[in-house]
Amino acid sequence: MKKIVKYIMTDILRSIIMIIYTIVLLATSFTLFSLEDNANKGLLSLLNIILIIVPLFSLLFSTIYIYNSAEFIELLVSQPLQRKSIWQSFSIGLAISLSLAFIIGIGLPVLIFQFNTIGLILIIVGTLLSIIFVAIALWAAVQIRDKAKGIGMAILLWMYFSLLFDGFVLFLLFQFADYPLEKPMILVSALNPIDLGRVLILLQLDISAMMGYTGAIFKDFFGTMLGLSIAFITLLVWVLIPLYFSTRKFIRKDL
């Protein structure tokens, strides 16, 4: 298993696209931090990149990688190896390399310019988001045999998590405007890792004062050690559930 992980990682990290991704992230974060006189504002601009670009890239790259490795997977399956460990090696390999790219591309500048709790939470959330979307991509890829459909599915998933879900929340908020929805909103935010990540980071910034009553309730919950732990456990659950289902599917799949 270790050998496969190592092989996948070197394969991914050597690929030109991965290197470009890292360099683009690095360049953007350095420019953002040097453009803004206030490091907090730099973080806010970075937030948009983390919440939009990172999930998109993780999803697309992982999906395409799995489809392109179809022959390699078939080869591995013909060897005396457990299917479970093959699939997990792929997940771990992808997760580690994408997180690595994120940590170098965004983590490094953040640590240089903004080494504090906010910076650390930003890095943790970004890394977790990378891993979550690798897991989701793998699940989509293992379900759909056709490559074009699979990639289409990945794009749809990204749209759902970064756009449609929020639209749906907005719709619900207006439908149930007569009810106190502040507390249920905490639960709703847990249903989308991107939203959860955004709320976690925003609450750390002083801009959270603008969020009024809703912000206060969120802060009451996520401000405590317990709330923060629950939030991070939720994000971990977002990794584990897709991973569990995709592994189950892969074990039974007729390749």
Added chain:
Amino acid sequence: MKKVIVILMALIFWVESFGHIIHVGPLHKVKSIRTAIRIANNGDTILVAAGMYKEGNLIISKQLTLIGDKYPIIDGQNKYEVFSIKASKVVIDGFKIYHSGTSNLDDYAGIKVYDSREVTIQNNILDDTYFGIYLQYAKRCVIKNNQLKANNKEEQQSGNGIHCWKSDSLSITDNTVDGHRDGIYFEFVTNSSIKSNTTSNNIRYGLHFMFSNNDTYQFNSFIGNGAGVAVMYSNKVSMLNNQFKENWGDAAYGLLLKEISDSYITGNTFEKNTTGIYLEGASSIKMDHNIFKNNGWAMKIQASCMDIKVSTNNFVGNTFDIGTNGSLVLNTFNKNYWDKYEGYDLNHDTMGDIPYRPVSMYSMIVEQNPPAMMLFRSFITSLLDKTEKFIPSLTPENLKDNTPLMRKAF
């Protein structure tokens, strides 16, 4: 000869009117301020040497001038009101006043003026007083260059720094107030001027107006208070060249205007406030040459306001420029500079050719549905804002600047 006598008499009376000087201090014959006040006559001066004085409540009911030499300390021992002034033309100058009593029934103060005229309170340092300087039924009083400090934590158990009630023609200049409930409080005060004061870290407001008309405040700084300034139920208040800074919090405003009319807001700077100006039920107000910088909302104008003229202001780096809660707009925006304006100026008259709409769709959504703040800074909200710019539907049609400036107004 007659002439000489008249001149001599005049001179004698003139000297007489200067009064005597009574020295108070550990090394002088008169050891206590209380004795000095008792033996003094109208017009006398009491010169207090440095030292510690614990004399309970000092009531001044004669026209006296009290001057502290090298800041003598008057200690209220957390029990008493320190100076109670019940005569006109009293001067209190150069004292350190510590630890006044606190009470829920009486408004104990460091210095309290009862029903008097032309009292001058200057160059004093007040620390840990319940109310700092308290004026009631006062006229033509001067409060100048005092430093007031308190370490209050709760609104209910703290008094105001400079508290004025039912007074007229006051002049409050160059004071600093820190850590009280309200920095400066005006209730039923007319024709007064508040100038060059600094109020910071007060629990409620830096400056608080209630039912006070025809007043002016200028060149003051309001920094880091619960809310900067609240002007309520007042008319004809001029607010000129003040700084409203860092009033940041869930319910914090730089300037809160409620039920106020006929006022000017000119030359002020609003920086880093959650809401720069909040207007509710305000009418006939002119705002020009103000700077709104890095606020959450630069301005929130409720639909209950009318005839507010906003012109020649700079709006820079605010998260939201204007927020409102309805579609009725009876206010005008003209010739302001908005950094978010994306229009063009083909005829080079320094004004953009297409109007700017300072109310974003998302700020409308949040106003109607506060929990939508959960989507703050999400992709969908910025997308909605962009589409709304092209086809306005939810934002008020008439809330727009028809002549937005291409460059900063000043």
